[in-house]
Amino acid sequence: MSISRTVGARRRAALVAVPLLGALLAAAGCSGNSATPNAGSTKAGGSGSASTVDKIISSAPVASSLPDSPTLKKIKADGKLVYGGTASAPLFSLKDPTSGTLTGFDADLAKMLAKYITGKPQTDMKQVQVETREALLQNHSVNAVFATYTITPERAQKVAFAGPYYSSGDAILVKKDNTSIKTVKDLNGKKVATESSSTAANDLKKFAPKAKVQLFEENNDCLQAVQQGRVDAYVLDQGILVGDASTNSDVKVVGQPFTAEPYGIGLPKDDPAYKKFVNDWLTKIEQDGTWAKLWKATIGTVVSGSAPEPPKLGSVEGS
DSSP states (O other), X not given: OOOOOOHHHHHHHHTTHHHHHHHHHHHHOOEEEEOSOOTTOEETTTEEEHHHHHHHHHTSOOOSOOOSOHHHHHHHHHTSEEEEEXXXXXXXXXXXXXXXXXXXXXXXXXXXXHHHHXXXXXXXXXXXXXXXXXXXXXXTSSSEEEEEEEOOHHHHTTSEEEEEXXXXXXXXXXXXTOOSOOSGGGGTTSEEEEETTOHHHHHHHHHOTTOEEEEESSHHHHHHHHHTTSSSEEEEEHHHHHHHHHHOTTEEEESOOOSOEEEEEEEOTTXXXXXXXXXXXXXXXXXTTHHHHHHHHTGGGTSOSSOOOOOOTTOSTTO
């Protein structure tokens, strides 16, 4: 990676999730085709003004040439990026019920990558669960995965990762009136929901070994389990939980993240030229300010202050 960053900047990136919680506490007291969103509307839980995101995507770069890569050739021929994602992650990828447009940090990054490759921000999102992401990349059903996808050495044995492009961490979501759970240690003896095959499932074994973990397929399933009182808490990446709390007034995020979760873009493992190309694109949009503008228009609609420094590419084992 050509851009250099200081140790302090990398430290800020690792702790980028912390301001999310403070901002939320202060403020709170499927397959789908998607292109650039229509101007003039507001996407609750996804992005701010769609016209702002539209302008950011419109000014995003386009590659002058493409390297020899089977994945890039397919994307170029199809005229769109087919990626694995979700339609139910506020701030990262949320489907607008009226327009059907996907908005959020991950969804809009996918549009930018599509534009960088094809010249147009045309995408086709395929709904994925935690346990299906590797298989879809391995059998080339999708060209990439944008789904708050934590980089781990185990996953990197099956797929390639570009990035990391964002850092978060496991946190705890409970009902608004819950006063008994404040830290991860309080989860011992409690019924705790998380997504099946997520890194949070293993983290709970380490940090709250006596928690009674219940596994669900998707974010919405875990959220509803808390809302309905079937579980006491929900543990997952703080970025997802903050999004849930921003659109559901009956829940809240408590404590600070107790792990570091670097997000990567999942890619097929058998196409190294494609991985280098995507990393070069990330470097480009970080250096020219596009990454920061998109963060401000999506995650930054809940978090106050300037955009954080992105994590250093290749800085995580498995990336």
